[in-house]
Amino acid sequence: MSFKSLKTIKDKLGLTALLVFSGSALADVDPYVGNGATYDFPDPVTPLARTALNQHHESFWICVAIAVVVFGVMIYSLFAHRKSRGVTPATFHESTTVEVLWTIVPFVILAVMGASATKSLIEYEDTSGSEMTIKVTGKQWYWVYEYVDGKNTPLSKKGKVRFESHINADHKKASLNNLDVTKIKNYLVDVDKPLVIPIKTRIRFLLKSDDVIHSWWVPKFGVKKDSIPGYVNSTWAYVEKEGTYRGQCAELCGTYHAYMPIVVKAVSQAEYGKWYTAQKSGAGKVKIGTSKAALMKAGEKIYATKCAACHQAEGQGLGKTFPALKGNAMVNGPALEHITMVLKGKGAMPKFDDMSDAELAAVITYERNSWGNKASVVKPADVKKAR
Numbered sequence: 001m002s003f004k005s006l007k008t009i010k011d012k013l014g015l016t017a018l019l020v021f022s023g024s025a026l027a028d029v030d031p032y033v034g035n036g037a038t039y040d041f042p043d044p045v046t047p048l049a050r051t052a053l054n055q056h057h058e059s060f061w062i063c064v065a066i067a068v069v070v071f072g073v074m075i076y077s078l079f080a081h082r083k084s085r086g087v088t089p090a091t092f093h094e095s096t097t098v099e100v101l102w103t104i105v106p107f108v109i110l111a112v113m114g115a116s117a118t119k120s121l122i123e124y125e126d127t128s129g130s131e132m133t134i135k136v137t138g139k140q141w142y143w144v145y146e147y148v149d150g151k152n153t154p155l156s157k158k159g160k161v162r163f164e165s166h167i168n169a170d171h172k173k174a175s176l177n178n179l180d181v182t183k184i185k186n187y188l189v190d191v192d193k194p195l196v197i198p199i200k201t202r203i204r205f206l207l208k209s210d211d212v213i214h215s216w217w218v219p220k221f222g223v224k225k226d227s228i229p230g231y232v233n234s235t236w237a238y239v240e241k242e243g244t245y246r247g248q249c250a251e252l253c254g255t256y257h258a259y260m261p262i263v264v265k266a267v268s269q270a271e272y273g274k275w276y277t278a279q280k281s282g283a284g285k286v287k288i289g290t291s292k293a294a295l296m297k298a299g300e301k302i303y304a305t306k307c308a309a310c311h312q313a314e315g316q317g318l319g320k321t322f323p324a325l326k327g328n329a330m331v332n333g334p335a336l337e338h339i340t341m342v343l344k345g346k347g348a349m350p351k352f353d354d355m356s357d358a359e360l361a362a363v364i365t366y367e368r369n370s371w372g373n374k375a376s377v378v379k380p381a382d383v384k385k386a387r
């Protein structure tokens with residue numbers, strides 16, 4: 001086929017345009033890569049990430065060397081021993097030298113690569129000497145972070161900092177409604193409340209899950225670890241540079257798997273201390289009033305992040321599994337049964353007893369007075385009594 005006809009086919013398929021556009025699109029959206037080169041690995045900011053990168057490069061260059069030797073011999077043989085030169089085939093049949101060589105050479109290659117890979121793996125698994133511990137819980141479809149112990153992190157249960165990290169609601173809305181997303185910064189990798197950690201501190205992460213298997217993945221940390229129900233996994237990070245690092249859940253975990261990003265803000269130790277103290281004293285927690293208007297306003301937000309995934313945005317439910325809350329008998333009935341359902345859960349309906357009285361009052365009041373529902377307002381005191 002001539003070059004010209006190839007070119008015609010290419011133009012017909014619009015391949016040129018496709019290539020040009022995919023290139024520029026990548027350059028804009030890839031939030032993981034800090035060095036401007038989208039084909040390369042993200043810049044490592046932890047010793048683990050550097051170990052993984054070096055491990056990759058080392059194995060890669062060994063493979064390149066093997067390829068050069070093997071193809072070199074092959075191409076030389078094809079050329080120098082070609083039939084037109086009258087070369088007759090050699091026989092290596094039952095040659096002990098060849099047998100010994102092709103056993104020993106691969107063994108040596110494996111031993112060299114295996115030894116350094118084992119060293120890297122041990123470094124990955126070794127969480128000893130950590131200065132603080134953060135518990136990470138995967139949930140459909142958000143992350144829960146809890147500071148367990150360590151610097152500025154008292155062990156006492158009272159005042160322990162624990163919070164949820166949900167995807168930026170605007171991003172999710174834009175994605176679900178097929179809106180124009182080209183102008184959205186950090187599209188789908190932005191959250192309402194990032195995990196905040198101090199730099200130059202060896203942090204142990206304990207990973208667990210409350211429902212299905214998720215995976216906590218922050219590329220620049222070189223960390224990707226499954227969070228599995230009924231099992232505690234651990235990994236660690238020592239972040240060298242201040243910055244905002246983004247990642248995603250890396251395990252297909254259901255309908256909204258694409259909407260569980262991770263954002264970690266690494267700050268100086270002094271700044272972290274200040275942040276932690278403020279969190280402990282409850283600053284940054286949204287205060288919810290007890291008036292109907294205040295409960296409705298807060299409830300709408302909570303409903304969107306915690307309930308709409310199953311019961312849908314307008315309370316219309318989904319299929320046979322997720323009941324409609326619009327016009328629902330329980331939602332329009334006595335408050336106590338309704339509160340108990342949300343507190344304790346039932347079957348595929350999760351329990352929400354880790355929410356505060358005020359938050360529960362807000363979301364329940366919202367359900368009871370939206371989409372045409374008309375039922376009594378639920379106050380935080382009612383929730384407290386029902387617990």
Ligand code: HEC
Pocket residue numbers: 140303306307308309310311321322323325328329330331338341342346347348349350352363364367
């Ligand atoms: C993971 C999916 C899921 C999420 C998230 C969820 N629900 Fe449900 N919900 C269900 C299922 C499934 C049922 C039906 C349970 C049953 O009867 O077995 C249910 C039932 C209910 C009922 C009772 C309806 C009835 O007719 O019995 C209420 C009220 C309710 N949910 C409120 C909420 C609220 C409030 C939230 C958010 C705080 C929420 N749900 C989040 C799945 C979910």
Ligand SMILES: [Cu+2]
Pocket residue numbers: 138141213214215249250251252253257260
């Ligand atoms: Cu997940």
